[in-house]
Amino acid sequence: MTKLTWFRLGGRARYLFRPRDEKQLSKLLLCTRREGVPVKVLGAGANVLVSDDGFDGVVVRLDAPAFKRVLQDGDRCRVGAGVDLMPFAREQSYEGRTGLECMAGIPATVGGATRMNAGGAHGEFSDVVKTVRVVSRDGTTEDRPSDVLEFGYRRSKLDGLIVTSVELELPDGDPQRTRNRFDEIMAGKVESQPIAENSAGCIFKNPPGHAAGALIDRAGLKGTSVGDASVSERHANFIVAGKSATASDVIALIDVVRERVSKEFDIDLEVEVDIWRPTTQGSLVLWRS
Ligand SMILES: Cc1cc2nc3c(=O)[nH]c(=O)nc-3n(C[C@H](O)[C@H](O)[C@H](O)COP(=O)(O)OP(=O)(O)OC[C@H]3O[C@@H](n4cnc5c(N)ncnc54)[C@H](O)[C@@H]3O)c2cc1C
Incomplete structure (x- = not known):
């Protein structure tokens, strides 16, 4: 999934399905539901963080001319x-x-x-x-x-x-x-944004009445890093991934930021990015039928 996400992170997906048209997509969904195979849909991958363990299911990409x-x-x-x-x-x-x-x-x-x-x-x-x-x-x-x-x-x-x-x-x-x-x-x-770097845009939603970036900045977290993932110096609500970063680095850094902001301001930051991580059973599930 490193090639398909803006973070350039994440393990492998078991299947990548690029349907020709809506009809083929419908057939796939019926089939995966029957077989109990998890499915996720990916766009440009600009708001997704895939775990280092990848995704044990079908990733759908709608990049056909239809x-x-x-x-x-x-x-x-x-x-x-x-x-x-x-x-x-x-x-x-x-x-x-x-x-x-x-x-x-x-x-x-x-x-x-x-x-x-x-x-x-x-x-x-x-x-x-x-x-x-x-x-x-x-x-x-x-x-x-x-x-x-x-x-x-x-x-x-x-x-x-x-x-x-x-x-x-x-x-x-x-x-x-x-x-x-x-x-x-x-x-x-x-x-104002580190758009040339590997990220997923704002990592947290703005809590009511606050800007998440301003809270992270005030907590002194700009530049804080875990492994090769760091809080952007340019925009504190962006986590940027360096060349040797892993998804686990980003997830650990998210936890560091949340904990510090909670301690400083008693505010829980909600993650905006869709994190595709394994469930405790070791597989990822989007839909349960
Ligand atoms: C540099 C940078 C700047 C950004 N700035 C902003 C900003 O200003 N404002 C903002 O809102 N976001 C911003 N983002 C985040 C991102 O651009 C948006 O969330 C965008 O909508 C993601 O679109 P995508 O196609 O990449 O979706 P993906 O990241 O591929 O997917 C995001 C979610 O949508 C679902 N999805 C994707 N395609 C479909 C589909 N066809 N049908 C149903 N579900 C689907 C996925 O399963 C996933 O849950 C930024 C990201 C980056 C990297």
């Missing part, structure tokens, strides 16, 4: 889950469509951004999502309106479902303004 289609119809746009979000957001913003400027600097596929409701101070992906097409564990496909998906801060009601495409509403705006806004947000990210 999942990379973009169908534009006025201000509505159906976008495949495998579409690389940042270039798409840049293109739309440069053409004067509004709503995706806030995705500047966020590495993601459309599927991963939907599941995580990616975003930040400038807006969230769900702001432009109208419907989400999903495949369930039993292989059935369905279009779900965004208002039943309970989008919130880095969360959605999409657990156990695989997003295959989303319908977005991107109203026309002033191309100069949308372009400038995208570029400004991008420049802000480049300046």
Whole structure:
């Protein structure tokens, strides 16, 4: 999984499945459910930390052409889950469509951004999502309106479902303004985040009323390391992995940070990154049927 995640960490997956289309994906899900094989879906791997022991199941990647289609119809746009979000957001913003400027600097596929409701101070992906097409564990496909998906801060009601495409509403705006806004947000990210290093973005969610990065900084943890994983000097809510880091280093450092912040401020930091770790039985399970 080192090749498929932004952290460049993690052991092997037993199977990597790259379905040709939705029909093949449905068949796989039915089959894995029947056989009791665990399944996980991976987007760009920008918010996932895979354990050093890897994943004893099927990892699904939606990188076939069928999942990379973009169908534009006025201000509505159906976008495949495998579409690389940042270039798409840049293109739309440069053409004067509004709503995706806030995705500047966020590495993601459309599927991963939907599941995580990616975003930040400038807006969230769900702001432009109208419907989400999903495949369930039993292989059935369905279009779900965004208002039943309970989008919130880095969360959605999409657990156990695989997003295959989303319908977005991107109203026309002033191309100069949308372009400038995208570029400004991008420049802000480049300046404040260690984007060239191996990480998964913000490692913790912001607790209500606080910025996790500010708490970590105030606790004096910038630069703290375990093995070759360290708290970024540039942005305290980023853990960056050096060349010889392991997933275990990152997990141990997460614990160090949580403990110190809890001791200093009596605040429990919640991890934002999806950690794929073995269960106590030694296998990883996404769906239990
Ligand atoms: C440098 C850097 C900066 C970042 N900045 C931000 C930021 O500003 N704001 C922000 O919100 N995030 C940020 N992130 C985190 C990350 O970009 C987002 O969480 C993004 O949405 C992850 O998308 P992905 O395709 O990489 O998903 P992955 O990391 O591959 O997966 C994330 C989760 O989504 C699930 N998933 C993936 N694809 C699908 C699918 N098709 N259907 C259902 N579930 C799926 C996975 O199983 C997993 O649980 C940053 C990360 C990095 C490395």
